Amino acid sequence: MKTIKRDYVRPLDVKTGRVDLSHGSGGRAMAQLIEELFARAFDNAFLRQGNDGALLPPAGGRLVMATDAHVVSPLFFPGGDIGCLAVHGTINDVAMMGATPLYLAASFILEEGYPLADLRRIVESMAAAAKTAGVPVVTGDTKVVERGKGDGVFIATTGIGVVPEGVNVGGDRARPGDCILLSGTLGDHGMAIMAQRESLGFSSPIVSDTAALHALTAAMLATGVDIHVLRDPTRGGLATTLNEIARQSGVGMAIDEPAIPVDPAVAAACEFLGLDALYVANEGKLVAIVAPQDADRVLASMRAHPLGARAAIIGSVVEDAHHFVQMTTGFGGRRIVDWLSGEQLPRIC
Amino acid sequence: MKTIKRDYVRPLDVKTGRVDLSHGSGGRAMAQLIEELFARAFDNAFLRQGNDGALLPPAGGRLVMATDAHVVSPLFFPGGDIGCLAVHGTINDVAMMGATPLYLAASFILEEGYPLADLRRIVESMAAAAKTAGVPVVTGDTKVVERGKGDGVFIATTGIGVVPEGVNVGGDRARPGDCILLSGTLGDHGMAIMAQRESLGFSSPIVSDTAALHALTAAMLATGVDIHVLRDPTRGGLATTLNEIARQSGVGMAIDEPAIPVDPAVAAACEFLGLDALYVANEGKLVAIVAPQDADRVLASMRAHPLGARAAIIGSVVEDAHHFVQMTTGFGGRRIVDWLSGEQLPRIC
Missing domain, CATH: 3.90.650.10 (PurM-like C-terminal domain)
Structure with a gap:
């Protein structure tokens, strides 16, 4: 997720605009979408590095890695949306290993024609969930597929965390009597x-x-x-x-x-x-x-x-x-x- | 990605079978798909833990995290396919930070009706690429969307790596004369x-x-x-x-x-x-x-x-x-x- 500051001819039309294929092409339109929508919402020092990955401090301990693709339908539902769900789901997979979640990565697969206003709601919900949880989205990726080849928004999130000394949680540790x-x-x-x-x-x-x-x-x-x-x-x-x-x-x-x-x-x-x-x-x-x-x-x-x-x-x-x-x-x-x-x-x- | 050994009524029909919605439901059909197709191809000690995330040894150094969604079309092309591409693309994002790639996570979004034989080719290509690279797929996730809501197979991969002491690579370090x-x-x-x-x-x-x-x-x-x-x-x-x-x-x-x-x-x-x-x-x-x-x-x-x-x-x-x-x-x-x-x-x- 690159976050290079630059002037665009026009700001992104988040009110009435829609996702188009150029938003996934690697060029100027993609850079603008990432800068004006994703980077603004998720803003943190790691994302601001502006490279293809995030450089993170040493974690010092056993690591946990977990990933989840999110394809929930409908995208908005009482109590949440795909954005906060994608944050919670992966944080929970890391936490269920007894780990303290540290960082998230997010990959978006957007369907051509999806309203940018709805995408912004999702991204802002995701950013709010990450902020509340104290687990930043440190790197990301955006792809766009043609109309009819996706379903609005899919989000794959991956989390890493660190397991405190002495914690040993695993699905194979249930014992009779527990x-x-x-x-x-x-x-x-x-x-x-x-x-x-x-x-x-x-x-x-x-x-x-x-x-x-x-x-x-x-x-x-x-x-x-x-x-x-x-x-x-x-x-x-x-x-x-x-x-x-x-x-x-x-x-x-x-x-x-x-x-x-x-x-x-x-x-x-x-x-x-x-x-x-x-x-x-x-x-x-x-x-x-x-x-x-x-x-x-x-x-x-x-x-x-x-x-x-x-x-x-x-x-x-x-x-x-x-x-x-x-x-x-x-x-x-x-x-x-x-x-x-x-x-x-x-x-x- | 859970890899619980168990007997199924019938082995997965990888020759003529197709992805159906039950393969993403969290139940027996999903467990079978994961066990007989994904876990068999990617087999390693981390996946065999059988939990929702992978427990990994301490990495000892600055970490790098990078993610990429892969939506290439067509899925097979001269020189490769979406499977090996998803491994290479994310390893490369980690490597471009000056890091040694250590582990990959993979999230699959499958379209209902996709032939299991083609999925197996993709997964085996992915596993071969990971093996050749020496970077195991340690955890994963599988979702299925209805026919017409995806396009065969999308794969989001996330990699983590560790940056050796003294290495400082970044897009902001180019200097006139370089x-x-x-x-x-x-x-x-x-x-x-x-x-x-x-x-x-x-x-x-x-x-x-x-x-x-x-x-x-x-x-x-x-x-x-x-x-x-x-x-x-x-x-x-x-x-x-x-x-x-x-x-x-x-x-x-x-x-x-x-x-x-x-x-x-x-x-x-x-x-x-x-x-x-x-x-x-x-x-x-x-x-x-x-x-x-x-x-x-x-x-x-x-x-x-x-x-x-x-x-x-x-x-x-x-x-x-x-x-x-x-x-x-x-x-x-x-x-x-x-x-x-x-x-x-x-x-x-």
Whole structure:
């Protein structure tokens, strides 16, 4: 992302202008788009270096690298948009490794004809999310594809972070007897998107939970507890996340349906659309797995943070050669919570 | 990119199957695609961790981070494809900072209906390029968009690297009197794409120069010379790259047309299509700017490397308050080599 200062014949027409192919050509129009829209919004000392990459200070510690392509549709939804989602999603992937997120890189794939005014809203939302999180976008890239070869805006973000000494989080560290903690209600992001797509007229709109979770994980790690597993239940929802961890760790999971918080509006929308909140994507929730003697301490640290106010212990890790996730229902029955096998919600993030 | 081993009902049908929306849903089909196609091709210890990000050892030094979205069309072209291009392009952005590339992250945006056999060719080409370069793909992400909302395959790659002590490369370090070096012929990548698009039947096809340049830059830096600027003339070509550096450094550039190597087939194709090789994208070439007393030594190090065999000194940095790039033509005239102002070649990388 080059940010060379120079005078253009006309300033970029952000009010009524549209993305055209010259904005991706490497020439003057691209430099202007980057300078007047991207660099202005994301402004920081690294971007201002004006090179094809960012030169960063030594990180001093084990690194984490995570990447996510964002193709959510619609681009704007109650509670957020693709811009802040692209920041939160990647920060969360870094945070779930027990790392402190440090920097973000962003690659944009724009469709010819997309309104510059909407692009600016997205970029400004992204910049605000990065600023709030304290994780700057230090480098970027912009490409433009012809009309009908994209869908407005796609954003791929990559994050790097550093893991503090003594922190060892991984999907393979769940042990029988461990407690499973969930930071809050399930399904808010996915149902906010679905309600918007289906134009469901609920009395109060369902709002996405999109949020950066690194301050929450930092608070949890600050307890000094050896947290075994952290993971955010995004695509595929809690069900998929627990199945993944069960496989990686070679264990089973036993969860308790009444303990799992679900917002009543989300529960109603799920019922209306025939969806199961266990499989619906979240963008501001995490699962933590810790030894039983540590669970209350970690739970207290979560509840003390605004993003973990509704945290709960939802079950425990069990021995199971089949690595099943089983759930005790509200009626006292038990069922297997399997992997999602088909397509529940496309383009949810 | 999760790589959980498990048995599927049927192996992925890579021969006749196609990408469908379930491959991006976060469920079983996505896990299978990742495991049987991506993880198998990219296989390394970091990917095998099976978490949402990769845990990497401390890097020990100043870091570089660079990102590129790749939307080249067509996806396959003489000399390469989007897969190896996505590896080379990002390695080169890291290398142009004077850094040793260490790791890559890859985000895929797939269009519903894209043949899995072609996707496998792309992924295998990408994996081979990463292996040859010694820079593993340590983490990734896959999204699927509906038919008509993408164009086969887009790949965003992000690289991180580490800058050796004493190396200080940047676009703002060109000084009047410095020599401008070019590592080889201009325009090969762009014209390979254009010839393919226009179905031009040249007697011998023009082959893209796509290549990872980090071994070449390492050889140049091993001379111990203080290299002021390194940059790869990709989109917008040499003309744009030199204009960028001129602005960043607050200097002018004087280049000599007869000194600039252009393959005769590329020159002929440019003439046929009315294009100027100075503006055509390269994917395996670099520009270096060094003090005059160091030029021969750096040039010798370039010529000793296969990717710099045709390296040449093509001009010098001059004082110029207007920051113009001027060229002495083969006929002894002079002309200004301005920024590319419109769209010359869309989707070239």
